[in-house]
Amino acid sequence: MLLLLVLVGGLKYASSQGDTDSNLTLVFKWNVIDYEWPSTESRSQFISESKYVPQNCYIRDIKIWKTTTFVTVPRWKPGVPATLARLPPNSSISHTSPPLQPYPSWSMQTFEDCYSLQSAHTIDVDAQSQLWVLDSGVVEELVVNRTVCPPKLVIFDLQTNTVVKYVTIPPTVLWNSSVITTMALDSDRQRVYIADSNYFSSGFIVYDAATGTFERFTCEQLNPDDSSTNINRIPSHILLEFVSISLNTDHNRLYFSTADSSDLLYVNTSVFATTKADISDLVIDLGSNSRSSKLISDTKGYLYFNVIDEKSAAQWRESSGGFNYSSQVIVKSKLLCHWISSMDVDEDGFLWIASSRFYDYSNNRFTMEKDNMRIFRILVPRLEKPRRPRTDFNTDSKEDLQDELLVHYIDNTTQTEEIEMNNEVNEDAENPEPIEIEEINLMEEENQADVDELPRNHKFLIPPYTESKNKVDMPLTDDCDFQIFVVSTEEVLHDFYLAKKLPSLNSILGEITTDETLPNVSRTSLYRILLKLGFKFGRVKRESMLIERSDIIAWRRSFLRDVRRYRQEGRTLYYLDETWLNCGHSANYAWRDTTVTSAREAKARRLSCGFQQLNKGQRFIIVHIGSKNGFVDGGLYTFQSRKTVDYHEEMDSSFFEQWFSQILPLLDPNSVIVMDNAPYHSRRVVKTPTTATKKADIVQWLATHDIIVQEKDYLKPELLLFVKNLHIQERYVVDEMALDSGHIVLRLPPYHCELNPIELIWADVKNYVTRHNTSATIEATRNILAQAIGQVTDQKWFNCCNHIATAVEPRMWQSDQLCEDLVEQLIIEFSPSDDEDDPFLFQLDFKNFDNC
Known part of the structure; x- marks a missing residue:
């Protein structure tokens, strides 16, 4: 009955040619998303308060469970009232625009309540009829990119529609730049694989529900692709969220692909059971699948994926060995709009496809005149006799791996049959005709050779193992490493200005690569860091250079003028900042006896097993203030971290303002307090x-x-x-508090921590802890921290402040002037009189990059 209803509803959209099971059937469509509201008054209230903006709601992921379709609506923009919802049963509605039913209730969608859903991205259902939801905790990525709650997994019982469990992803496996939006569920082993693709150190996070533990594994192949091209002006940081991962039928392979890369890759899940933290060398590249944003597997040994550049969906039988996406397209149609955001296979073997005009959505071009989101389904053709692939690969060595790949190769030939359909749709027409299928590609496979009959002269279809070319020799492991790298990068760029040279991305990367003290990063990562620092890329005829944003330059110049004036007036300059410290903060490297191979041997030889790396343990947040005369007595404030990812999220304005009010009486009269623009420093009056x-x-x-x-x-x-x-x-609260006490607050320009001498003090404190910490207990950490701060002398503070005043600040002032002179010289050199028809000869053409 279910199949009959859906097919009858889809008859006017299907061509009369071919088998009806091959037809792409439209099930749902929307211009904009609406919800089932408790009342019309509540809907009106949400609209008036901008809590519901229809054109900002977008379906990302779908999951079919029995007769119910679940969808996620990430809070990429403001005005998304519910981020997880379900659609009416498929058997009763087709070819309509049904309102979404918030799941499991409206109360579970409360914004900025960490016990509710904040931004659901991917979902899956396990064998126990439990719905697993990955909630990133990050909202409004297409506007301001705010983290309101830690990322988490939320598990629902679909029988009772209740929450079974919350699982918060711990900060120990995350980065400040982590992008947590995609997961793959192994329901047999109750294990979840989460992709984290970011610009510094990408990898997989594995959650074991049996033990309740998380582990992180570095995977360089998840890093952004330097050679990728732009996809219709979709912001690059949003493309990071479309990393697609999927387990195969037997759950022994994890396939993955990124939206900005053309490669389909996989890694055997057995490698995650080892203690190896970096799995990059064990990843297998199957070849190009064009660019794809979604991968799924079914129970029959098939992998499905979309082809972004061709508006199509394809399938690949895992046992066929050779991978070639172009011969395996199963549906290609203009009806699929621009972007396939999700797919799923139901119990009856139908492939469900959610497509949308994501390009328009990401660029604020949704119009009410068109279908902006559609959900289709199609009964996909099956290749005959699917066979399980070999999974007992020995990946201990390159030679063994190549031998296994050779055995795994299966020669096959495919024949593609295209069915041309009439009445193609012109989506640009003002009044489109009833929807018709443009074309459907079917695939059949014949003459598959058995593995035992493999000819010796056949070549690999799977590329042999190669060493990774983009391996990061010294990764940015924490905030301290990142800050050092950022400061060093900015110094390198300004060195070009001082030398009166044009800085370009390649020349800066070359300087960083030759510096052995800095980690190796890709060209794309460096590009993102420069954007974060406030630099733009400008073009003047054939000469190109990196130029800083004008507002950042003006802020810095104002800061340098003010701080110079305050010193001349004889005011005391105080510098405050926050940092963090793990209980297990200790040295990563030490001399060890390589001849001792076991505890038994050490005992027999009456030796030790050497120093053991401490667990990170509890995290402390530290706040302090100091001047050239040393730390302010009574200014230290520490507290234990709870569980959030970034230590900046541990602080809030109430904590900071309470501490700030207590240190104001301890300062010299008429002093200046230098601080950054952290949110808890900047509560508005x-x-x-x-x-x-x-x-x-x-x-x-x-x-x-x-x-x-x-x-x-x-x-x-x-x-x-x-x-x-x-x-x-x-007007900020802390500024008013300072004025009432006779002081002035001076705020640092964004990303200019090198102008704050307390950063040098924190580095000294952490180095002391690293050298002396041998215990991960809270009490021991408190003691060692007190010793570390106590060993910072007044003379060290004076030296740090003097270094900033006499070296860093003058250098910045000089480089700003030289940079302006250089740009002015270029503008004069390529004046309009040279060629009035070419505007690039006399002005800089800045590209409006998104600030990440």
């Missing part, structure tokens, strides 16, 4: 209205600034324009 502010509150705010308007006479965008035109300077 009066918050400026935004799109999330109620209309009545905006009117009231305008009245306090002598602008009287009637609420009914203006729309919210008009009121916000009034707010913008006032150019109100933000």
Whole structure:
């Protein structure tokens, strides 16, 4: 009955040619997403408060369970009221735009409540009818990229629609730049594989539900591809979220692919059982599958994937050995819009495909006149006699691996049959005709040779093992390493200005590569770091150079002028900052006796087993303040971390302001307090209205600034324009507290920690702990931390402050001037008189990069 209803509903969209089981059937379609609301009043309230913005809701992942379709709606933009939902039973609705039912309830969708769902991305169902949800905890990536909660797994019982378990992903397996949006579920072993593709050190995070433990494994192949091209102006940091991973039928291979790369890769899951932290050398490249954003497997030994560049979906039988996506396309149609965001295979063997105009969504071009999201299904053709692949590969050596790949090779020939359908759709037409299938590619396989009949003269279809070319010799292992690298990178770039040379990405990378003290990074990673530092790439005829954002330059120049003036006035400059320290913070390297191979041997020879690496243990957050005269007595504040990823998230304004009020009386009169712009330093006295502010509150705010308007006479965008035109300077609570005590707050420019001497002090403190810490207990860490801070002398503080004042600040001031002179010289050299028809001859053309 279920099959009959769906097929009857799809008849007017299907061609009369070919078998009906081969037809691509439209099941759901939406211009924009709407929900089932408790009442019309609640919907209106959500809209008026900008908590529901229809064009900002986008379906990313789908999962078919029995007759129910589950979907995720990530909070990539503001105004997504529910991030996990389900659709009405497939047997009762087709070819409509049904409202989404928040799952399991509206209360589970509460924004900024870490016991609710914040931004669900991928979902799966295990054998026990439990729905696993990966919640990134990061919202509004297409706007401001805010982390509101730690990433977590949430498990629901689909029989009772209740939460079974919350599993927070610990910070020990995460980076500050981690992108946690994609997972693969091994329901047999209750194990979850999570991909983390970022610009510094990508890898897999493995959660074992039996033991409740997480482990991280580095995998360089997940790093962004330097050679990839842009995909219709989709922000590159969003493409990171479309890493696709899938386990095969037997759950002994983990396949993966990235949206910016054309390779299909896999790794045997057995490698995750070892203690090896880096699995990059054990990854097998099957060859090109074009660019893909979704991989899934079924129970019959097939892998399905989309082909981004061709608006198509393809299948590959794992036992066939050779991989070639172009001969295995099963559906290719304009109906698939621009982007296949998700796929799933149901119990009846139907492939479900969720497609959308993601290019338009990511560039704010959703229009109400078109279907922006569609869900199809198709009964896919099966290749005859699927056979299980060999899984007992010995990956201990390169030679063994190549021998196993040779045995695994299976010669096969394929024949592609294309069925041309009539009445192709012109999606650009104002009034499109009823939806018809453009074309469907079917694939059959014949004459498959048996493994035992493999001719000796056949070549590999799977590339042999090769050494990774992009291996990072010294990865950025923590915040300290990253800060050092960022500061060094900025210094290298400004060295070019001082030498009156044009800095380009390749020349900067060359300088970093030759510095043995810095880690090796890819060209793409360096590019992202430069963007984060506020540099832009400009072009002047055939000469190209990296130029810093004007607002960053102006902020830095203002800071340098102010700090110079305050020193001349004889004011005391105090510097404050926060850092962190693990209980197990200790040396990673030490001399060891390689002749001692076991504890038994050490005991027999009356020797020790050497120093053992400490577990990271509990994390401490440390806040302090100091000047050229040393640390301020009574200014130290420490507390134990709870569980969030970034130590900046451990602090909030109430903690900081309470500590700040206690240290203000300890400072010299009329002093200056230098700090960065962390959120907890920057709580506003009066918050400026935004799109999330109620209309009545905006009117009231305008009245306090002598602008009287009637609420009914203006729309919210008009009121916000009034707010913008006032150019109100933000006032911060800590600034007001300092002024009341006779002090001034001076804020560092973004990404300029090298102007804060306390960063050098923190490095000295951590080095002391590294050398002396031999225990991971909380009490021992408190003691060693007190010793580390106590050994920082007043003279060391004076030297650090003097280094900033006499070396770092003058160098920045000089390089800014030289950079401007260099750019002005180029602009004059390529003046309009040279060629008035070419605008690039006399002005810099800046590309508007997204600030990551």
